[in-house]
Amino acid sequence: MRSALRSSIALLAVVLIAGCTSGGASPSASAAASASASAAPSVVASPSASAEACAKDSLEVMTPGTLTIGADNPAFPPYFSDDPPDPDWEIGNPNNGKGFESTVAYEIAKRLGFEADEVTWVPVAFNSAIAPGDKPYDMYLTQVSYSEERAEAIDLSDGYLDQSQTVIALADNPIASVTSVEGLKAFRLGAPVGTTSYDYIVENIQPTTEPSVYDTLDAAIQALAVDQIDGVLVDLPTAFYATAVQLENGTIVGTLPTVGEVEHFSVALDKDSPLTDCVNTAIAAMKADGTLQAITDEWITGAGAPELE
Amino acid sequence: MGPRRPELSGGRPSDGRRSSWIAFASTLVVFGLLGTIIVNSPGWPEIQRSFLDAERFGDAWGDVVPAFLKNVQLALIAEGLVLVLALVLAVLRSLPGPAFFPFRVLATIYVDVFRAVPGVLIIFALGFGAPALRLPGLPNEPFFWAIVTLTLLYSAYVSEVYRAGIESVHPSQDAAARSLGLSRWQSLRYVVLPQAIRRVIPPLLNDFIGLQKDTVLVSFIGVVEIFRTAQIKQAASFNFTPYVAVAVVFLLVTIPLARFTDWLLARQARRGEALVGTSTSISGAR
Numbered sequence: 135m136r137s138a139l140r141s142s143i144a145l146l147a148v149v150l151i152a153g154c155t156s157g158g159a160s161p162s163a164s165a166a167a168s169a170s171a172s173a174a175p176s177v178v179a180s181p182s183a184s185a186e187a188c189a190k191d192s193l194e195v196m197t198p199g200t201l202t203i204g205a206d207n208p209a210f211p212p213y214f215s216d217d218p219p220d221p222d223w224e225i226g227n228p229n230n231g232k233g234f235e236s237t238v239a240y241e242i243a244k245r246l247g248f249e250a251d252e253v254t255w256v257p258v259a260f261n262s263a264i265a266p267g268d269k270p271y272d273m274y275l276t277q278v279s280y281s282e283e284r285a286e287a288i289d290l291s292d293g294y295l296d297q298s299q300t301v302i303a304l305a306d307n308p309i310a311s312v313t314s315v316e317g318l319k320a321f322r323l324g325a326p327v328g329t330t331s332y333d334y335i336v337e338n339i340q341p342t343t344e345p346s347v348y349d350t351l352d353a354a355i356q357a358l359a360v361d362q363i364d365g366v367l368v369d370l371p372t373a374f375y376a377t378a379v380q381l382e383n384g385t386i387v388g389t390l391p392t393v394g395e396v397e398h399f400s401v402a403l404d405k406d407s408p409l410t411d412c413v414n415t416a417i418a419a420m421k422a423d424g425t426l427q428a429i430t431d432e433w434i435t436g437a438g439a440p441e442l443e
Numbered sequence: 444m445g446p447r448r449p450e451l452s453g454g455r456p457s458d459g460r461r462s463s464w465i466a467f468a469s470t471l472v473v474f475g476l477l478g479t480i481i482v483n484s485p486g487w488p489e490i491q492r493s494f495l496d497a498e499r500f501g502d503a504w505g506d507v508v509p510a511f512l513k514n515v516q517l518a519l520i521a522e523g524l525v526l527v528l529a530l531v532l533a534v535l536r537s538l539p540g541p542a543f544f545p546f547r548v549l550a551t552i553y554v555d556v557f558r559a560v561p562g563v564l565i566i567f568a569l570g571f572g573a574p575a576l577r578l579p580g581l582p583n584e585p586f587f588w589a590i591v592t593l594t595l596l597y598s599a600y601v602s603e604v605y606r607a608g609i610e611s612v613h614p615s616q617d618a619a620a621r622s623l624g625l626s627r628w629q630s631l632r633y634v635v636l637p638q639a640i641r642r643v644i645p646p647l648l649n650d651f652i653g654l655q656k657d658t659v660l661v662s663f664i665g666v667v668e669i670f671r672t673a674q675i676k677q678a679a680s681f682n683f684t685p686y687v688a689v690a691v692v693f694l695l696v697t698i699p700l701a702r703f704t705d706w707l708l709a710r711q712a713r714r715g716e717a718l719v720g721t722s723t724s725i726s727g728a729r
Binding site for chain 1: 571574575583584585662663664665666667671674675678679680681
């Protein structure tokens with residue numbers, strides 16, 4: 135009994151000491167880490183980054199010499215093209231440099247000093263790409279709409295494409311003849327979780343039936359195809375692809391009026407990434423010299439869609 | 444098993460009180476130590492902000508509790524169907540004789556398949572796949588297909604529980620019943636099954652607790668129930684406290700059920716009715 139008591143007290147003491155030292159060690163460790171992180175790109179003080187800070191050698195990328203870009207899998211046209219396809223990517227293949235976002239990404243990479251063969255694409259699910267935490271990519275392009283909540287979790291660059299929410303449906307569904315936002319209220323709508331499409335439904339349309347929410351856009355379109363919901367909200371270019379290719383007998387009901395700020399797609403980067411300012415500089419340059427417009431004209435269809443009031 | 448009070452088993456009168464004090468002190472020390480280590484560990488403030496934010500908990504609570512109603516409905520309806528279908532399967536599997544061989548085989552195949560396949564697969568295959576067939580008369584409601592999925596899944600497990608119960612009833616019971624002139628079916632219905640089912644009530648409750656948790660499967664085909672409600676809040680704020688709120692709701696519902704199951708098991712053990720024990724009943728159904 136006595137030896138048991140002694141050994142348990144000794145164990146207690148050891149554990150206590152271990153707890154205190156681990157608690158004490160961490161502040162100094164994290165202080166050292168943050169000091170070294172802030173020391174490196176010390177030149178980047180102003181919003182418009184200087185040329186030296188964005189030179190390829192001074193960029194802090196995951197793998198030195200390679201720019202790692204993330205995209206969701208499947209990658210949808212017209213943002214990515216499946217010509218030619220890649221076994222690792224369903225539908226669109228970012229590696230082929232075709233498709234709107236793939237072209238934009240390679241252009242940004244070029245302006246950061248990375249040629250096409252120095253770019254690596256990794257598939258990253260949308261939900262985890264925009265959530266806080268360490269990222270498996272240097273930058274991410276998959277139709278990430280800017281929102282203030284997202285901007286608190288990750289860095290979002292300046293916009294590279296304005297977009298409007300669009301309603302897609304099956305052609306023989308009564309929703310197809312709706313001409314106003316009011317008319318949508320009576321229908322069952324659906325959207326993937328955590329998207330600005332979902333926010334638009336609950337904030338602006340406010341349907342009488344609770345909207346259905348899915349893990350992925352694929353699942354929402356699947357539900358639309360079997361008539362479990364009447365309409366899904368997507369961006370306009372995706373609407374063209376979904377109704378032409380994915381849905382049998384699909385149709386675009388119309389684009390929704392912008393409420394508040396015009397939505398735009400941004401490049402997503404890790405929170406406080408040192409690359410963000412350089413990416414913004416690259417995008418600004420692409421806008422100034424017309425490159426971005428040319429890419430948009432080539433890949434984003436000029437065809438319009440009816441506008442809902 | 445004799446009483447555990449130390450004073451009755453030869454210890455001194457003060458030993459009972461002393462062991463209570465030791466237990467109390469030990470609990471205080473261990474939990475206090477754990478708490479201190481956790482609260483002082485690196486990253487605790489971030490964890491607290493991300494998972495244990497009081498304000499977000501309160502806000503989430505107001506939304507997840509009403510959404511839980513859908514899960515409860517699903518669990519109750521599915522459980523009712525499971526209890527019936529599983530009994531049919533168990534009886535089919537235990538029918539003796541060569542004439543019933545195909546039924547035994549079918550029941551075995553059913554149980555093997557639905558214990559092997561993950562529930563997520565079934566919910567997608569049935570929730571989206573069955574409506575895609577566009578067969579006339581086939582319902583299209585996600586809720587309906589969630590009930591079907593849960594019923595198919597859990598009947599496989601519960602039928603095995605029933606079968607264990609049936610096989611635990613001593614064959615002399617069936618023999619005695621048959622010798623009294625009861626037919627095979629009458630013996631099953633009046634003598635064997637009542638004893639078998641009573642014995643397996645604790646494992647049945649266990650499976651019911653599992654079924655309650657699996658009601659979140661319906662969220663995969665679009666229904667906004669408790670999990671999806673929490674996920675929507677999490678996606679909007681990137682704070683994970685809503686998930687903790689959902690966990691608390693499930694705990695509040697499950698823990699009383701679990702304690703009740705424990706109590707039932709203890710009572711059965713005391714009375715010698717438990718599945719592991721042996722019954723000496725001669726007269727059959729009690």
